[in-house]
Amino acid sequence: MSRPTVAGVARAAGVSVASVSRVLNGLPATEEMVGRVQRAVEELGYVPDARARSLKVGRTFQLTLAVADVGNPVYVTMMRAVEEVVSAAGYRLVVTTTGPDVADEVALVRGMARGYADGLVISPLRVDDDLIKSIRECDVPVVVAGNVPASAGVDTIRANSPKGMLLAVEHLLQKGRRRIAFLNGPRDTVPGTARAKGFAEAMKANGLRPVAEVEAADFTFAAGREAGRELLSGLGAGSNRADARGVAPGDRGRAGVAGGPAAKRRRSAPDAVIAANDLLAVGLMHELAAVGLEVPRDVAVVGMDDSELAEQSFPPLTSVNLGSAERGRRAAELLLARIDDDTRTPRRIVVQPTLSVRRSTP
Template sequence: MSRPTIAAVAQAAGVSVASVSRVLNGLPATEEMAERVQRAVEQLGYVPDSRARSLKVGRTFQLTLAVADVGNPVYVTMMRAVEEVVSAAGYRLVVTTTGADVVDEVALVRGMARGYADGLLISPIRVDEDLVKSIRECGVPVVVAGNVPAKAGVDTVRANSPKGMLLAVDHLVAKGRTHIAFLNGPADTVPGTARAKGFADALKAHDLQPAGETEAADFTFAAGRAVGGEVLRSQPDAVICANDLLAVGLMHELVGAGLRVPEDVAVVGMDDSELAEQSFPPLTSVNLGSAERGRRAAELLLARIEDNDRRPRRIVVQPSLSVRRSTP
């Protein structure tokens, strides 16, 4: 008798092969879909190769990385660093996108209980009590690349955004720019909150008032362009943006309005992604150590898998400033 295939499981469950793959890999799926796939798997006696290996050694040798937007350059950099570490340890990395909704983040963490991965590395953009609770109760080791309360009892690796913001303000003030505006993403997110506070504290350290503060709908290029006119109403001589995508979007609007970067308006981004070097003019940006955060988080996850009883670690990666031609 031939071995059941994933296509046979999909047919028996009445779903697509892609849906079966999502369930078997522990990715977000509806409860109904997961139950249908599991029934079909049991009915047919289907055992994926990775699952068979898991039955022999007690592990899947698969890890999940969950980020808000897999297309964001900063997450791509982090993903590469994570993959380098875990693949050297014999693990396969599965990457999934949670989106910006904390409900989807919670669903992902709870779905890990199905046991299709040995651990989860998650970079949540929003955090609430449900997410903290789901992390604390997760059936597999979890590491957070970001900031969650200590009561979550989980290993974390985060950037020092406030210090990065101070580096940006120090640089602009040293170049004679004192009418500085801030372009943020959604303020109710983890990075939005940290960077807004960092901006306020950095200006206060120089006894300056903000030229203006604008909140974009998202941390994207399109969102940066959409609020360009609002940013310019305060006539700033410099703008610090919460990430590089927002900064490049804003620079497009500045050029469209007949302004020169940096002669009329200096622009600073955050993340120091590949996009910062590729933009025109090349973007001065705060390097928040995305590759280093990815490496450290992956190492913590591997260590947690080996010893799940050790005390959680909270690591802070320090920033630096990459100066390019978008500032004088």
């Protein structure tokens, strides 16, 4: 059986081929004409030839979303939001992983010249001059979901991480927690830099100093467990709760454990930890449980991103919502607007955070 064609749709609808083309391409047409064409399309099972359409209009009708780790729940949320917007505009979304290396991010942006997509939303984990240069010179429109200098001259959408950290710190203070530690991801990354800065500012604004700061190797669950072990490295595997609550803080930058009597350690032990994302927070909670510490009774824990994982963890995790769905939606809208008019002034949008309180804080 031959594949239905535009000409066949036109005959079935009783209109011209040009009229069918107008309706299929979303151009102005009367309601009657649109109805007739749509009925004919459904009756015949007509599917537009994407290859022919691409050659005719000079577009692939595909857009790319590039993230560091497609397994991270926050990127899944962003992906769904981007896909919803671009599919409504007639585009297919292709999702790819850049990994943590900025060189791979640069290679992906430069590879857009091959013409397999009409635009790119990229959420870079690391940013350097080469990446900014490649974005500026890219053959297709690019929107950055992250923080790049205004001088880059590109559309950007980012979260207000410092404000999110302030929400987390103030929430813990309201709950009576003052010995607050921070579990960050790599500080040379975009989120690591922003969240470290925000944590320092929030603590200073409230007249506090952190009892410990730990830098995890990555923003993953496994890295959170490892960093949690480092934070709790003064505990033996069989420590009881009384001993476990005596963990002492280490030096800024890497966690360690100071010696001394148990009473002294208890006075300086963290009674709360803020993690730079939910994966790190859940990894930490596993380590706390392993040494007999209860969340939130012994240590309150706050994550960031407010991903699906926050609700699925046990106990459910209090987390700063950095608007990943909103950032995805706005990034997609910025990209479509840029495709429509490449001469428009670049926009820099900041999405404000909220706090989702759950049982990991008392």
